Amino acid sequence: MTASALTRPGERDRLTVKFTQIDWRLLVLLCAIAGMGAAMLYSVAQGSWEPWAAKHLIRFGVCLAAMLALSMVNLKWWFHLAYPAYFGSLVLLAAIEVPGLGYTAMGATRWLDLGVTRIQPSELMKIALVLALARWYHGATAQEARFHWKLIYPALMIGAPFALVAHQPDLGSALLLGMTGAAIMFAAGLSWKIIVVAGGTVLAGVWPFIQFVMHDYQRDRVLTFLNPEADPSGEGYQIMQSKIAMGSGGLLGKGYGLGSQSQLEFLPERHTDFIFAAVSEEFGFVGSFGMLLCYLGVILISLRIASLSHSHFGRLATAGVTATFALYVLINGAMVMGLAPVVGVPMPLMSNGGTVMLTVMIGFGLVMATRVHRYVELPKGNGLF
Template identity: 55%
Template sequence: MGRQVDLTLLQKLVQINWLLIVLITMIACVGFAMLYSAANGNIDPWASRQMYRYGAGLGLMLLIALIDIRAWLRHAYLIYGAALLLLVAVEVMGVVGMGARRWVDLGVIQLQPSEVMKIALVLALARFYHGMPMEEIGRIRWLLVPAALILVPVALVMRQPDLGTAILLMATATAILLLAGVRLWKFAVALGAVLLAIPLAWRFMLHGYQKDRVLTYLNPERDPLGAGYHIMQSKIALGSGGVFGKGFMQGTQSHLAFLPERQTDFIFTMLAEEFGLVGCIGLLSLYILVIAYGYAIAIRSRSQFGRLLATGVITTFFLYLFINMAMVMGLIPVVGVPLPLVSYGGTSMISLLIGFGLLLSVYVHRDVVIPRRPS
């Protein structure tokens, strides 16, 4: 063992990948600027609060980064269990808002358990496959445990109903399974099963508004003032931005309220309108850099847990931004997924920064070798 494995707190702080933090902060700053514009040149009500949250999240991220990765491994199932409990609590006593039951009131804070589950599921799956020898992975019965780990929370989230998060959970979990070494043909089988299930889901599981969104996606002009109105206006805003955009705070679509939810789900559209193709590519490049860093961190980790955890977090991050951008550009149906680190919203900001905290923890503890079955 070349390097010292157990580091002091100061050593850990030095080890933290500060460049990644700079990148994240740059993205967050793009968010602050857009929120400032969305409020017609006011720091209130959005930009200021987003800054506080980012500050708090940053502290939390550093704290998590310093916690020994083995502690995360040890408590992975515990965290997962807690998240699952919260999801059940939402089901039982959740607060209904915007037509869906997603929040649970814990007295002090209001929590969105589905956000917690995004991290908890990654932790649980990483732990599961960390302890799984390569030869065992192929066995069907060892697929049943992760399947349960995935499908139970997915089903609960679907019931809220929150299709976006359910898809996100499924996709992240699939990526982890893939990286862990589950045979490719099994994914083909699963894909086939999903395709078969779609008509059934359409008939029995999807809610009216969800079906509406899919139909709207397939034909946005179907109902220009109803469900399709948002996506039409978003495309108009994006397209009218052109190469260089209309200028900061000059977006007509955004500022004249043609663009819905410009501070949350459609904030990318606003950026595209005001800064054009140049701004879009710029932000996308920042995101790709962050993802590349995540990959590098994953590859350098000496534990399977660290690798899976890092890629799980970074995949969730990627899926966020992909789904959001594809949605506002009319590539996929409207699903309520925020643009990571940019959209206004406390829960997603905090949960993303917690994820990055875990990623940093993987980086700080990259040389820690963890036995398959921790003693």
């Protein structure tokens, strides 16, 4: 019997009791991954805390405190804020298109310029979409979740931000939103008939999408992925150098701080998108496999937490956050190994960058809140209030 089951209902709301309900295994694994990220950022900066490693640790410390604070928030508040968070994030995504508000960098308008700071609404949407879909399915019947005309609502909830983010253009974030939404629909009990038809439609639309919808640089990345050797010093340079770094690491790697591709700066974006290649070069197959085992541990523990929730909202919200995290790891790993086009998806908690780290840790704040408040019962109905 759990500690929470042994306490009286009034005592379950005390912070000291809630604190004991945190899953410390998950917390330790998150800290371990972030620590490995800091160590690698120190290494690829040629043994210097600047400009990446120190900031990475500071950001993680702040985000960790935020995650612990969010884990104390009752699940009913996450439930009530789901739709407002979704529509607010959607408004921010649309506001990027307003002249003077959208900030353009590296050929894409992905940020909203608020004067004192810039925010990336697509990152907020990754959490807001999970919350909104979990709330809608919480109030839906089994038949509505499986095969019903009302499924147009979650489809539109996924399609609207997907279209806005893809237009920025930010294909990596758009794919994450679409695939996370699809994972939640599947977890909610979507009929296999719809899955097969939707899968066939997506496959049939891949080539027209590449030819007529993608921007030129995105199309070049796809073609480069198919044949990187065709332009080894141009478009294929990133993938070629990544493969060289990973292959040269062998079984045990070259040693910490001794990776030639990363230390001599042949490996591009070694502190962000291609940090996994730097890990493989310095620690080999054993080190990179160990790192992936830590990610797998986080995913399995999070799915276990989802299964313990008494509310359908808690189960689906936690499953959605876990799916987003897993997709980050899967897409980045495939991209670095040359198994997928380069779409700018970082390795979570390891790559340098505060926005993605904040999004991931807010997500795990929700996961922890589901663990702490797993006995909370939520009202049925998927209306706004």
